Amino acid sequence: MNVFAEFQTRIAYILSRIIAEDRLPADLDLSRFVVEPPRDPSHGDLATNAAMVYAKEAKASFSNPRQLATEIAYALAQDSDVAQAEVAGPGFINIKLKPEVYSRVLRDALLAGLDFGKPAASGEAINVEYVSANPTGPMHVGHGRGAVFGDALSSLLAFAGKKVTREYYINDAGAQVDLLARSAFLRYREALGESIGEIPEGLYPGDYLKPAGKALADAHGRALLDKPEADWLPLVRGFAIDAMMDMIREDLAALNIKHDVFFSERSLTIKTNGVDAVRSVIDDLAARGIVYQGRLPPPKGQLPDDWEDREQTLFKSTDFGDDIDRPLIKSDGGYTYFASDIAYHKSKIDRGFNSMIDVWGADHGGYVKRMQAAVKAVSGGKASLDVKLCQLVKLMRDGEPVKMSKRAGDFVTLREVVDEVGVDAVRFWMLFRKNDATLEFDLAKVIEQSKDNPVFYVQYAHARGRSVIKQALKAFPGLDVSTAALANANLDLLTDESEAGLVKLIAQYPRQIEAAALAHEPHRVAFFVHELASSFHSHWNRGKDQPQLRFVNEERRDLTCARLALVNSLTLVLASGLAILGVSAPDEMR
RNA sequence: GGCCCCGUAGCUCAGUUGGAUAGAGCAGCCGCCUUCUAAGCGGCAGGUCACAGGUUCGAAUCCUGUCGGGGUCGCCA
Numbered sequence: 001m002n003v004f005a006e007f008q009t010r011i012a013y014i015l016s017r018i019i020a021e022d023r024l025p026a027d028l029d030l031s032r033f034v035v036e037p038p039r040d041p042s043h044g045d046l047a048t049n050a051a052m053v054y055a056k057e058a059k060a061s062f063s064n065p066r067q068l069a070t071e072i073a074y075a076l077a078q079d080s081d082v083a084q085a086e087v088a089g090p091g092f093i094n095i096k097l098k099p100e101v102y103s104r105v106l107r108d109a110l111l112a113g114l115d116f117g118k119p120a121a122s123g124e125a126i127n128v129e130y131v132s133a134n135p136t137g138p139m140h141v142g143h144g145r146g147a148v149f150g151d152a153l154s155s156l157l158a159f160a161g162k163k164v165t166r167e168y169y170i171n172d173a174g175a176q177v178d179l180l181a182r183s184a185f186l187r188y189r190e191a192l193g194e195s196i197g198e199i200p201e202g203l204y205p206g207d208y209l210k211p212a213g214k215a216l217a218d219a220h221g222r223a224l225l226d227k228p229e230a231d232w233l234p235l236v237r238g239f240a241i242d243a244m245m246d247m248i249r250e251d252l253a254a255l256n257i258k259h260d261v262f263f264s265e266r267s268l269t270i271k272t273n274g275v276d277a278v279r280s281v282i283d284d285l286a287a288r289g290i291v292y293q294g295r296l297p298p299p300k301g302q303l304p305d306d307w308e309d310r311e312q313t314l315f316k317s318t319d320f321g322d323d324i325d326r327p328l329i330k331s332d333g334g335y336t337y338f339a340s341d342i343a344y345h346k347s348k349i350d351r352g353f354n355s356m357i358d359v360w361g362a363d364h365g366g367y368v369k370r371m372q373a374a375v376k377a378v379s380g381g382k383a384s385l386d387v388k389l390c391q392l393v394k395l396m397r398d399g400e401p402v403k404m405s406k407r408a409g410d411f412v413t414l415r416e417v418v419d420e421v422g423v424d425a426v427r428f429w430m431l432f433r434k435n436d437a438t439l440e441f442d443l444a445k446v447i448e449q450s451k452d453n454p455v456f457y458v459q460y461a462h463a464r465g466r467s468v469i470k471q472a473l474k475a476f477p478g479l480d481v482s483t484a485a486l487a488n489a490n491l492d493l494l495t496d497e498s499e500a501g502l503v504k505l506i507a508q509y510p511r512q513i514e515a516a517a518l519a520h521e522p523h524r525v526a527f528f529v530h531e532l533a534s535s536f537h538s539h540w541n542r543g544k545d546q547p548q549l550r551f552v553n554e555e556r557r558d559l560t561c562a563r564l565a566l567v568n569s570l571t572l573v574l575a576s577g578l579a580i581l582g583v584s585a586p587d588e589m590r
Numbered sequence: 591g592g593c594c595c596c597g598u599a600g601c602u603c604a605g606u607u608g609g610a611u612a613g614a615g616c617a618g619c620c621g622c623c624u625u626c627u628a629a630g631c632g633g634c635a636g637g638u639c640a641c642a643g644g645u646u647c648g649a650a651u652c653c654u655g656u657c658g659g660g661g662u663c664g665c666c667a
Contacts, residue, residue: 036606039613049609052647065647089610090647134667174667299663300591312664323593330665337667365594366662389595392660433603436595438660440602445616448629454615456629464627471626508606515606527604527614534614541631544622552626589629 001108002119002510003101004046007035011050014075018068023061028054037508044084044094045504048072051091065091102500103491105507109569110487114576116569117510121161127348128154130359131252131259132169135244136180137206139251142361144414145439146390148430148582150359151257152522153388155580160517165353166259169344172241173265174337179203180244181237185224187213188236192222212243254418255426256582268343269335278335278343281378282313282328285342290316290377291328315342320373338367342374345385349375354383357520362391362436386520390435396442421447424583428455431526431581454530458574459586461533464540465571466587468551472564475554479561486568489561496549498539502566505532509573513580522581529577536570 012030019026033050051058051069062068069091076085076095084096109116130150133143151166158164171177183204190196191214199205216224216239224232245262252258268277275283285291294314298307313329315338328339348356356375360367368387375385395402395412402412418426425446432454433439445453469481494503509528516524543550551563575585 034606034609036609039606039610043610047609052609055647092610171667176667296664304664307664310664314664324664327664332665334665336665362595362661364662364667368594389661391595437603438596442602445602453629457615460627460629464630468626475626512606519607523604524606530604531614537630538632540626541622541628544625544631547625550626588627590627 001105002117002514003097003105003507004035004037004511005514007046007048007095008033010079011035011048011072011076014072015050015054017075018071023058024054025057028057036511037504038092038094041501041504043088043092044096046095046097048093048095049091051087051093055091069093099492099495099500102503102507103494106491106494106503106565106569107487109506109509109572110483110565113483113572114579116572117513117576118159119161119510119514123161123163124355125163125165125352126157126355126357127165127167127351127353128157128357128359129167129169129348130154131248131257132171132360133248134171134176135241135248136176136204137244138208138247139414141393141395141412141414141417141441142390144255144417144426145393145430146359146361147252147255147257147414148427149388149390149435149522150357151255152427152431152525152581153357153359153520155582156513156517156522156525157520159576159580160513162355162517165261167261167263167348168259170241170245170262170264170266171337173269173340177237177241178233180209180240181233182229184209184212184216184240184243185232185236188216188220188224189213191217192225208247209240212240215239215243251413251415254415255423263344263347265340265344268340268347277347278340281343281346282339285315285377290319292316294325296325296327315339315370315374315377317370317373317377320376322369322373326370338370338374341371342378345371345375346378349379349383354379356383356385358385358387360387360389362389365389388435388520391438393430393439393441396440396444398444399442402443417441417443424459425453425455427581428458428526428583431523432530434521434523454526455583456589457537458529458533458578459584460589461536462571462574462578462585463587463589465536465567465574468567469564472552472560475552476557476560479557481564481568483568483572486561486565489565490558491562491565493559493562494566498542498549499563499566502532502535502539502570505535506569506573509577525577525580529574529581532570532574532577 011033015024015028015030018024019028033048033053035046035048038044038047051065051072054068055065058065058068066087069087073085073087073093076082076093081097081101082095083098086094088094128150131143131147133139154164154166179202183199186196186199186203187209216236270276282291292314293311295309295311296314298309310331312327314325315328317326318324326338327336330336345356371387372385375383421443429441429446430439473479473481494500512524512528516522551560551567553560578585
């Protein structure tokens, strides 16, 4: 039950009656106004700006917004759930609900359990592509942010009733995987006892390739040593990519992240009937006249020293909102990354996704417009692509940046960080920030189990709630604390203002979920559970000075049950929110 | 130079898609454990929402420009 959504509907109905009387235009967009909690709680439980939003359209029949507001408020006051509806300021309508509405919400939350706040499933298929780190080495912290963000966003959307496919795009087709293969081949020779010396500049020097080299030696003995590169490269490449993907999957598993689909870029360049998927898209677009041969102006600012003005195959992305047309074929005749990316997104569309989200690093920001242009072109405007850019992670320790050696292979891996601070802390910390703001990740702070750390703060609230229920069982042995039983408690006994505040916050959960899912912003869930935890801790502490407010009251079984109902639904909402974030909700923290 | 993101309290950040008197947490100061977990709570102090215009009943939020920080700029991925 979402009281905000319900009143949105009821107010829309009131407006439609006014429309029926020809006092508002028939084509009024009834989704323009909002119903939200007023910033100042003394204003009531709900506030709507409906009268002000439609001020212009109302001019003909109403002398000012307040007059329209007065009429809506009058109609609202007849609603059996409304205690009071009054006009304030320039035309706000403040609504006070009858207490039993909140009893209903609470009962609803208990019975729905972890499904509370879940809207009716729309079943819309949505593809979320995230991580997509190159299969050339272990994941670093920056990858981790995108991974956690994409995973939480997927969970959020799934909770909001979408059919979510979590996808990983393996960049296994570029020059970087050939370098990987050469690097692995060196490790192979090393495993066979050769002294390989320093890894040459440009290859991947990390020790993580040693096991792959060893495995190659075990599988092929000395058979590859004397062959020319052209003969061993595809084999070693495939082998090394598999090894790297296994490693990346392990890194992801350490963060409880799983993908449904691993999509290989290389598979797009495999020919069936003489044509590969990339060629086929280019041909399609060319047939429609939006791929052409032409010249690009040289880039502004500093000119690359190897700039060569030449005619090339261009996609007319300017027709679809991009600033410049984009090349599809490299000077060596291979496809550009963009070309295969068009084929890749077409594959998503062909697989039934009209709604796609890509999670990228901020360094790919310049790529967003062309990709969206391509999706528009390929789908004929039917499909939409939202790109979420995750900003840099600044890794710190005690306020000092963690030094990362320039020499590759010596960076701090995601795995090291997870092992040091734990999954819950990494995930929450990365989600407790908007994706497009840079993230300061201080290992010392993240690991600190204290008030300084929002992870433990929220988890503690959950544990504390569970503990209250345990304590209640001591005072009332055999008490039925199942959600079904608690839903039957006399919830009207929750009359204290601070208790009511908690219930009202719980009532906001469905609305927060809806907004977060709509905006593709999982951080809102993190902030919401934090706020809920804060209100709970605050209320709990009131019981210190005012023992009559404590949850467990040995003389009042009925009151205790009502309060346990509150605590129970509160822990359910915390657990639900934390589950979306992929953070555990422990029953105790000692 | 073009494009994208950011600029809110000393620091790290929220701000319900344009709403009412801009909020948290740290850091600072003053309090609270014979209390269902003090991993907690209450209070004080802290602001020209970078700047200047514009849009309207109403702007931290939208538009234009300026300044500052970051990213990116044919064939890398």
